[in-house]
Amino acid sequence: MQPIIAVSRLSKKYDSGFEALKGIDLEIARGEIFALLGPNGAGKTTLISIICGIVNASDGAVTVGGHDIVRDYRAARSMIGLVPQELTTDQFESVFDTVSFTRGLFGKAPNPTYIEKILKDLSLYDKRDNKLRELSGGMKRRVLIAKALSHEPDILFLDEPTAGVDVSLRKDMWEVIRKLRESGVTIILTTHYIEEAEEMADRIGIISQGRLLLVERKADLMRKLGVKQLKLEVREPLAFVPESLATYNLELNDEGRTLVYTFDRQGERTRITALLADLQQAGIRVRDLDTHQSSLEDIFVSLVKEQQ
Incomplete structure (x- = not known):
């Protein structure tokens, strides 16, 4: 089966001379949960940002669902939902309105029924009329996921999805991620919580100093290197x-x-x-x-x- 994401010889070098990525090759299968691990400055966010069309690569190629992210960026980008680390939206908007607005940004027709379903799945429905500034940190994190899912993407990128939330809420979030995978969404997450990758991922990639050190199925990695x-x-x-x-x-x-x-x-x-x-x-x-x-x-x- 064709991978849903294919990265070939991907590099990123800034004008300062710093190489954030050095010849990354990676394929991600449709429907899997893939965890990308690495220390601060390893290149995780740069890699995700290039795939999502936020940062331009210096060299190499990326396809999403068979669409080149440069030549056919609209089709590629429409397949992707990105959950950043921080909530950067109007704090005085309601939960329902901000999720609906994000759907519109992708050219999707209004669909209140679908938005309600997302909010119910993420246990946000009771907060649908609340302003974002009224929510707890954990609830705001769920809003980020709802916004990323608003245009019905095939792929969901989660950048540190449970950073700063308590252990109980973290486990709730893991359950949400599992349900998304069961619905057919491909999940790619970066995390500093090793426990999170150990609990959630089908495959694990370890990146350091801009190089992808290995990509293995979790069980194989534990057996070969543990x-x-x-x-x-x-x-x-x-x-x-x-x-x-x-x-x-x-x-x-x-x-x-x-x-x-x-x-x-x-x-x-x-x-x-x-x-x-x-x-x-x-x-x-x-x-x-x-x-x-x-x-x-x-x-x-x-x-x-x-x-x-």
Whole structure:
């Protein structure tokens, strides 16, 4: 299936000489949730801004739904809804009016029924007549999403969608995003919350210093780069690791009370079974065991550090 967004050799260099993007290649599938992670200044917002037609690229090409964003910008832009970080609209407008006005900007005929549906889906209907200045920060964030959805786009860009909102509201927003995906909308989000990407994304891209370091399905990324550890609490403290267990490269911690086995490849279940058998053979009795796998945050920090 043709990707809904295709980015090829995309670069952005400013007059000052600063390169914000360096040869980005990326394809995003229709209907997926794609999370773009990166530190401040990595190029996330620049990439989104170019795709959305806000910033001009220095080199490369982008198509949205098969439409070139330069040659056929109207068709490309009509497919996109953008949720920025900040609410930049008249604070004295009502919720209903500001969402309806945004629909009109895209040349869409008035459709009060559709606007009402959006507001209901985002739990904004009861606030439809409220002025924007009367809303909480979380409600204003929902208004931004409503405005981005007002012209019925196929693609929704969310730039830090839950920045500055509390944990409860953040989880509510995750549910909203899932429902949008279920309705067929392709979601691309940038986030500083690793937990958000870990919870929501089908695929994850990590960008640093203008370069796309990798793009992987979340499960594949965790499997390939995530380090697993098995911690074994022994009944009697050990002074050293027996020579018979040397092939496992065990670490002895907690004054000899804990053995740590680190592994990062598939097929290690058989190895763990063998380790437990060899421990018993060596006369080492295990009181308790625990496993830990690297989080997405661990992987992200490790990859970014390698580029510095």
